[in-house]
Amino acid sequence: MTVTGVIQHKGFGTGTWALDAEDGKSYELHKPPSELQKKGLKVEIDGEIRDDVMTIAMIGPVLEVKTFKVL
Amino acid sequence: MRKFLIIGLFLLGLGWAVSNFSGLAAKGTYDSIVLDFREDRGTAEIENQVNAIAAQFNVRPQLNSRFSEADHLYVVKGDRQLLNALKRSNISKYTEYIEPDYIYSIPEASLSGVVDASSAQPSGGQAPNDPLYSKQWNLHNISIESGWAETKGSGVTVAVIDTGISQVPDLKETKFVAGYDFVGEQEDAKDDNGHGTHVAGTIAQSTNNGIGVAGIAYEASLMPLKVLSASGGGTVADIAEAIRFAADHNATVINMSLGGGGESSAMQEAIAYAHKKGVVVIAAAGNSGQNAANYPARYPHVIGVAALGASGEKTPYSNFGAGVDISAPGGDTSNGEAGGILQNTLNPQTGESIFAAFQGTSMAAPHVAGVAALVQSAGVKDPDEVETVLTESARKVQDDTLNQFGSGKLDAAAAVNLALRGKITFNDFFRWLRDNGYLNPRFWIDGGAVALLPKLAMVLGSYLLAWFLRSYFPFTWSWSLATGLISGSSGFFFLKGLYLFDVPQYPFRLLGSSLPELGSAVQGSSALNPISASVLIPGLLLALLLGHQQWKWFAIGSSIGVSVCLATSAAIDPTLMWIGGGAIARIYLIVNALLCFGLARLAMKPEDKIV
Structure with a gap:
């Protein structure tokens, strides 16, 4: 799936990287590449929802990044 | 005979409404009141209002905790009387909400005479010597x-x-x-x-x-x-x-x-x-x-x-x-x-x-x-x-x-x-x-959404009463009348506690609400909406259904049910959206309850028989 949105850092535990998508949903980025670990970055991410993964952040669906494009 | 019938039905509806009253589901006590001032009012204006409360009601509003300043969350010592007075006063315009503070209650069942209630209170503390313990508000x-x-x-x-x-x-x-x-x-x-x-x-x-x-x-x-x-x-x-x-x-x-x-x-x-x-x-x-x-x-x-x-x-x-x-x-x-x-x-x-x-x-x-x-x-x-x-x-x-x-x-x-x-x-x-x-x-x-056991007892009791009424008065209990009574007084209350995961709950709140509660069910407010909590809906129902031999009884039943629901709310907790609590709300509810009862009585013309 492809999602567009803005990268955010959410303060749960030691902090987690998230994508606040344009549709209003928040996705938790699963092991994001370091280029994506930048607050406020507008990106388009192609990835996969990992239904088999649970996390400490619990802020929304877990999105594993396959490819991404900085907008 | 007709009078008996109306009174009987009134009592029946009253039973339903009382059993459905949320105040009985989670009856709590409180000795302080929370006031959350609106953020857009500015600190100076809020301070003025806080001083005004202190002067007018002879109380000392205090910030709830050191975390409350940003939120402008104040508490004052007081009871229901003060709560209602505050809600009615000018100050309510400056607040997001005024409500009882932390309603604590040990359920009656768990107090069943084994120990006295005081032992349930925190007894004597023992603070540990960990130096950062004072920061553990949690x-x-x-x-x-x-x-x-x-x-x-x-x-x-x-x-x-x-x-x-x-x-x-x-x-x-x-x-x-x-x-x-x-x-x-x-x-x-x-x-x-x-x-x-x-x-x-x-x-x-x-x-x-x-x-x-x-x-x-x-x-x-x-x-x-x-x-x-x-x-x-x-x-x-x-x-x-x-x-x-x-x-x-x-x-x-x-x-x-x-x-x-x-x-x-x-x-x-x-x-x-x-x-x-x-x-x-x-x-x-x-x-x-x-x-x-x-x-x-x-x-x-x-x-x-x-x-x-x-x-x-x-x-x-x-x-x-x-x-x-x-x-x-x-x-x-x-x-x-x-x-x-x-x-x-x-x-x-x-x-x-x-x-x-x-x-x-x-x-x-x-x-x-x-x-x-x-x-x-x-x-x-x-x-x-x-x-x-x-x-x-x-x-x-x-x-x-x-x-x-x-x-x-x-x-x-x-x-x-x-x-x-x-x-x-x-x-x-x-x-x-x-x-x-x-x-x-x-x-x-959600087992706590409604007091289920008293409600089940009331429903059983109501059926007994209905059976009793039927054996005295020559009428056949009609589903339309019963449905009207339930819709008017309590709705299908048990649905209020039902949730489907990932689906909004308000449809269940709507189905679980009585007619007077409909106007506030979507928001999930416990205050009644003065538009739905009035003679309006029963009046419309009667106007629409009076010509129909069977559905007319649905309208009569709901009119009686609404009357009971409003009267009960007036007696126990008269709180209306926009208006607040207190005497105005109480009078509004009583007047509408009487109007509903009057309508039901008018609609039961002497020549009518319940079919």
């Missing part, structure tokens, strides 16, 4: 010190299924049993993230050791089970294995400060296995601020925990609704670290020991796990009974229509006291209801 909020007077969790093993646990300095005196690292497949379940160590600290931080902070059940043993990697994620398969490991190695409490993913039968079966072996399973409700807890909190036999801030409010991030069984401090660091939960953990970059304030339902769950360990240590072992103790002793929150708090706010002292009394009667009816609600994890029943 432990103060759950009345931990009175709980410690009885037990500190000795003899209980709590499994922490998380990122592992590192033995930071303030865990040195805490007992550990062997765990496992399911990520690295090794015996040593060290933490490389900092989350698991923090969670473990809330449960059993070394306490009274002169350093750092305190933990809840600090004489309990911890079992570290690492299922989440340094990045804070892990697979359902590893978590399911860890649950079975805990159950097989004598852990009796499991804490899972984790969530997400989809439904998994492997996980559900692992939880059922642990439950069968006597393990209390606790999980965080989730941090996406959505209506419904996430997995695993929503599985059967898991106690789902929502997060509270320092003032006892639901935190903005906490999930709510279906699957939330109880609420506990989770903290809110959006206005600084002081609002978070402080424990000893490690800096994942350097591995150094730090004292860090975290927020999240992750922090709320271990409060419940710690208190569950205290309850087990006090002698109540069975997981269903532990859950009953936790939920019955929780401080009830009135008017929790959206189920933000579950059964209430965690109270360690009340839980330990209830457990020590040793007379836990897990109500068979509720067990049946809950187990049936949990036939699958798609729907969920």
